[in-house]
Every structure is written in structure tokens, then in C-alpha cells.
Amino acid sequence: MTTQRTILICQGTGCVSSKSTQIQREFEREMIEHQLTDVEVKLTGCHGFCQIGPTVIVEPDDILYCLLKPADVKKIVESHLINGVPVSKLHYHDPTTGKPIPKWTDIAFYNRQQKIITTHCGYINPEEIGEYLAIGGYRAARQAILAMTPEEIIEEVKSSQLRGRGGAGFLTGVKWDFARCSNGGGTSQKYIICNADEGDPGAFMDRIILESTPHSIIEGMVIAAFAIGASKGFIYVRAEYPLAIHRLEVAITQAREKGFLGSNIFNSNFNFDLQINQGAGAFVCGEETALMASIMGKRGTPRPRPPYPASEGLWGYPTNINNVKTYSYIPLIIKNGAKWFADVGLEKSRGTAVFCLTGKINNSGLIEVPMGIKLLEIIYDIGGGIPNGKKFKAVQTGGPSGGCLPESYLDGEVTYESFQAAGSIMGSGGMIVLDEDVCMVDIAKYFISFTQEESCGKCSPCRIGTEKLLNILEKIANGQGEEEDLGLLEELGELVKNGSLCGLGQTAPNPVLTTTRYFRDEYMAHIVEKRCPAKVCKALIEYYIHEDTCTGCLLCLRSCPTNAITEHKRESVKEREVKQSEEAASKGKGKKKKADTICVINADTCVRCGICFANCSTGAILKRDRPFVSEEMLSVSAT
Helix, strand or coil: CCCCEEEEEECCHHHHCCCHHHHHHHHHHHHHHCCCCCEEEEEECCCCCHHHCCCEEEECCCEEECCCCHHHHHHHHHHHHHCCCCCHHHCEECCCCCCEECEHHHCHHHHCCCCCCCCCCCCCCCCCHHHHHHCCCCHHHHHHHHHCCHHHHHHHHHHHCCECCCCCCCEHHHHHHHHHHCCHHHCCCCEEEEEECCCCCCCCHHHHHHHHCHHHHHHHHHHHHHHHCCCEEEEEEECCCHHHHHHHHHHHHHHHHHCCCECCHHHCCCCEEEEEEEECCCHHHHCHHHHHHHHCCCCCCCCCCCCCCCCCCHHHCCEEEEEHHHHHHHHHHHHHCHHHHHCCECCCCECEEEEEEEECCCCCEEEEEECCCEHHHHHHHHCCCCHHHCCEEEEEECHHHCEEEEHHHCCCECCHHHHHHCCCCCCCCEEEEEECCCCHHHHHHHHHHHHHHHCCCCCHHHHHHHHHHHHHHHHHHCCCCCCHHHHHHHHHHHHHHHHCCCHHHHHCCHHHHHHHHHCHHHHHHHHCCCCCCCCCCHHHEEEEECCCCCCCCCHHHHHCCCCCEEEEECHHHHHHHHHHHHHHHHCCCCCCCCCCEEEEECCCCCCCCCHHHHHCCCCCEEEEECCCCCHHHHHHHHC
């Protein structure tokens, strides 16, 4: 019997962690129980809308179910699949109107995107090579190897103006040409590497592509290897991505079995094979020379360039390194032509960009948009705006080495050049939205702390400079900053940028330099007024309990790790409630007696950990500026 419906079950890491494997088993069990032989249950990779997972799409109906639990499956099967009535309460609900949207094609998160390399993410089974072949997989590799010369391939990639999607944005075709023309000291040995060492906080672009369409990366690497004359390739992926590694292993095995890897590919004289190298999680190994050192079994630290990998890479041989996304574009460019790709985007930023949209945003997940799109469209159309009616404050782009762009940049176009001019970078695709409750001093401190910890320590500008930047930021956050510190932050940031050995150090100061540039008033509030406008920096705030809102439930008291919260009688409140209870009783409603105690926070004992604030269900715990006492004032007081 011909399959009439397909149940697509997301099996990306996010949904798997939320029991999507159980959901799949429940669907399979229900199919057997109800003898629904015309329905196929299929695992897929991630379709991008991670916030609403686990998700299921029923095709060809285009019906999306989200935030599912295994217990929901029976209702979907009986109501939708058997009786033809979709279950509305399990659909996505518009964050503004609250209305359910049954079809995924009507959801702004999806229909405002322009998908190229993520088109099949969430729709094909990544563990079945047959499904990749059914959408035209490996045809581009066959065409490149059997019908094109290496020079023609490289010219096509050059004409597409594809820039590397790993962060630097160097023209891919030019990079390949360097590697092809390098004689490697007279040897014919060359290598290619896929950099899948995705280490940015809040980034998961590469992971989703690895988990969802691993064959697209393999095919892109096969074409690249033929173009530059490489016989061996490495995919360097961090060990924290076990599902991605598993699916890559499955895909490589299947590709070998089909003859797409190994000897005499497509019955030609071209030989090429791949292996996976697992990284141990060092952020610096995302830098290409550190990554190569790690593959060779050395400590993952960068080295000066030149020589560049294209002339002297792995074991001294010519090596080409590209990102996961870059390789994924290659089969499509060969198949559809350079003009097809170059027609998308703007003059110097062609094609699409893949971002992880996270942070204070209603719709978070993986998105693919045309270069040149405005940040406003990404955040408010695709992202659905800021939750809880909060105001937008900034968007941090490019990972920990990126910058924080204020509201005035929302009308700006998303391109390599515009981000760089604003003091940020495109990076590998991280995009973290920040709202009014975020302190920009604290954000700068967080990111510089990350890069300082991840610095390999090889060069002193990065090793010492990032530590000094962190020390100054901590000083400001603690209310001990001076106006001269702002100039010192900027001067030191420029020194670290210009003097560091690799890209990590050269971009590490970006969060500091952009926040001092665009949010200077917030720094001045910390320095001059000794207050944190966002009420985040612990040294400058204190928690207190609003008497009229506190119900005396004692949740805050029980959760306080320092016993800074105590119970107190509240006679006036008690008398008022007794009177209200007596009035209610006289009307036959019975007594409604509340607790006659109120909790109080001892500011001297409180460590401002925020646990009570997070646990309070009535919003009775609030923040306020903490009276600042300088060492000089303490000295005068003691005298």
C-alpha cells in the first residue's frame, strides 16, 4: 500500500534530550495497534525551531505539533490520523495573539527564512544514505569528478563569491586555488580538514547540520579534495557532540559502501577517504593552526602565519581548512551554478547566513537568512520579539569574540562589512539577543572571562591582556571603578587586538570595546553613581521583600543558603486579614486566613545569589540599589 502520510520526528540533540526517542516508539506502537499501514514513522534531524521541541510534523498535511510528551501521541493518532481532526492544543501558539497555528508553513519563524543548506534538515533521515540520494545527493560530486577539471571547479566556486562561514569570511575559491597551486615541497600529498570544533557559547549551527545532513558535508569535502588534489580528509569535531559523531560515522561508512569514498571514486582515478578526529573541547582549537596541531597529536596552540596551511599545513603538507557550513554549500553551487548562489545576498556578502538565534527572544533556534537582511527582521519577524514585553537592549553577534550592537543598529544589514564596521564580527553564526534586564558591564565581563580562560597562553598580549581587561571589569562591577578605567579598557583592548598571535586574542576585546562604545552611560553609572541600572552586579544591589505581596509561604527562607532570611510577625497585616475574613464569612464564603508572618532579608548576611528571587512565586522579592560605602567612608566612620 502506498504511504499516504509521514510522521517526521525530530531526533536532534535538543529533542532527544526531551524524550523524542520515546515519542517515536509510541508512534510506532500506535501504528501497529491501529494497523495504520499507510503511515510511515521517520526520524529526522533538527528543523531549527529548537525552543518548541520535541516536535512532530505530519506530512503532507504540514501540521506541526510541538512541546510533545509521549502521552500526547495517542491523542494525535486517534484524533488526527484516524479521524482527521488535528489536536489544536498541541500546535504552536502565536506569542502575541495566543492563537494556535496548525501549519508550520504559516509560522513566521519558518516562512521568513530563505533556506539553502538547511532545506532538508528535519525532513530526511540522516542515517539513511538512500534519502540523501533521493534528493540528488552525490550528483554534484559525480559531475565534478567526471565532467569538470579541478580548475573549472575552483573557478565556479570563485564565481559564486562564497566566503568561508567559519568566521574570517575569506573567499573559498581563492583559498582552494592557493592549496591547488602549492607544490608542497615537491610532494603530491595534500589534505583537507572540516573544522567542526564549534565552541562558542550559545552556538549549535554546525552541530545541527552534522546531525541532520552529514552527507552534504562529506560530498562537499569530496569535491574540495578533488579540486585541490587531496587524498585524505579529517573532520575535527568536539567530543561533546556524541550524536553528531555517531551520524558522521554512519554516513562515512555508508559513503564508503556506495563507492563515494575510498579508491577510484565513480570509477575514476581519484582516491579520497575521511576520518573523524575528536577534540577535547579547547576553544582555541577552533583556530586553524591550533586545530592542525591537535590532529597531529600535539598541544593545540596556534603558530604564526605565514606559512599558511595552504602551503604548509598537516605534517608540513598543503592543507585546506573550511567550516561545516562552507562545505555544505559546495554541492549546491556545483549543481545549480555559481550565479544561482551569487544572486542571493549583497555584493560582497553573497548567499545565505546560518545563525543560532538565542537569548531573550520569543522564538529561538537555528535560522538561515539571505545576506543583507536587517537585524530588525531577524529579531522581530523570525524571532517574534522580546518576551514579557521587555525592551530590546542589544544583540551580541559572532560568539564570545563578537560585539554587542545596540538598538540603533537594528535597521542595519547583516553583512561581513557592516558587522565589522560596527566593531563586531559575523563569526560562525552566534546571535544572542539581550533585553533591558541585562547589564552590559556584566556581559562584557562574562565574555572576556570566557576568552581569558580559553586562552592557550602562548602569546603575552592575549594571556596577560585578557586577564587585565577582566580585572578592570570586575573592579567596575564591584563599584570600585574610576573614570580613567574606561580609557584604560579601550587602550588595552586595542593592544590585545593588534598584538595577539591568533584570531582568539585578536577578537577577544570586541565585547569590551563595543559595550564601552555603545553603552558608555551604563559604565558611567557603575563608576560615578555606584549603581547597576539593570540591577545585576551583586556588589551594587540588594534584595528585599515587599510586605504587601509576601504570602509567608517561606519558600525563600527554606532555599536561602546563608540563612539570611528570617520570619517576622506582621500585626497590621494580620488585623486587616482577620477583618476581611470575618466579612467574607458573614457572606457565607468562609474564612480566608493567610499566614500571619512575613519574611525579611538581612542585607548584611545576604550574598545576593538570587535563589530566593528565582523561587518566589508571587514576585514579592525585588531588587534595589545598594547603598555604596567606600573604603574612605569606612575609614572616616571608624575615626
